[in-house]
Amino acid sequence: MWFQMADARSPVYEEALLQELAYAIAHIAHAEQHLLEIDSQIAEPSLSTYIDRLRMGRKTLGEVLFGLVGVMKGGEGAESRTAAESFWCTVKHLSMAVVHCDECAEKVIRRLSEKLSTGDAVSAKSLLEDLSKIYSVRRDAFKMLIDILKGGDLKDLQVESARCREDLCVE
Structure with a gap:
C-alpha cells in the first residue's frame, strides 16, 4: 500500500476528527439557517420538523466532540448560560464563521474571474487583496477553534449538554 492509515490514537487522526466534527456541526447549522430562511420567506413553519431534527443531530455531534476533548460529563444543563454553554456557542459560531468565510471567498473568486476576463486589472487587484483578507480571517478562526x-485552557470545564441557552443564542 502506497500510503499508511493514521493510527486512531495518533495526534493527526485526532485533530482531523476534531476538524471534521467542527465542519459537520457548521454545515448542519448552516442547513438549519437556510431552512429557517425558507420558512420565513414563505411565512409558514412548514420545515420546522427538519430544522429540529438537524438541530438535534448537531447537538449529538457536539456531544461527541466534547467527549473527544474530555469535557463532556453527561446530564442536562440549567436555564442560565454556563461557561460550558458559552463554550458550545463558541464552537458552533467559529465553525460557522469558517463556512461563511468559504462562501465569501467563493463569491469574491467569481467576481475576480469576471474582472480578469474583462481585463480590469485594477478591480482584480483589489479583489485579490479582499480574498487574501478573507483567507486570513478564515485561517485565524479555524486555528482558534x-x-x-x-488546548488545556478548558481542562476544568465540564459540559453537561451541547446546547445554548435558547433565549440568548440561536441554537
Missing part, C-alpha cells in the same frame, strides 16, 4: 478544542 482547533486550539480551543485541543
Whole structure:
C-alpha cells in the first residue's frame, strides 16, 4: 500500500476528527439557517420538523466532540448560560464563521474571474487583496477553534449538554 492509515490514537487522526466534527456541526447549522430562511420567506413553519431534527443531530455531534476533548460529563444543563454553554456557542459560531468565510471567498473568486476576463486589472487587484483578507480571517478562526478544542485552557470545564441557552443564542 502506497500510503499508511493514521493510527486512531495518533495526534493527526485526532485533530482531523476534531476538524471534521467542527465542519459537520457548521454545515448542519448552516442547513438549519437556510431552512429557517425558507420558512420565513414563505411565512409558514412548514420545515420546522427538519430544522429540529438537524438541530438535534448537531447537538449529538457536539456531544461527541466534547467527549473527544474530555469535557463532556453527561446530564442536562440549567436555564442560565454556563461557561460550558458559552463554550458550545463558541464552537458552533467559529465553525460557522469558517463556512461563511468559504462562501465569501467563493463569491469574491467569481467576481475576480469576471474582472480578469474583462481585463480590469485594477478591480482584480483589489479583489485579490479582499480574498487574501478573507483567507486570513478564515485561517485565524479555524486555528482558534482547533486550539480551543485541543488546548488545556478548558481542562476544568465540564459540559453537561451541547446546547445554548435558547433565549440568548440561536441554537
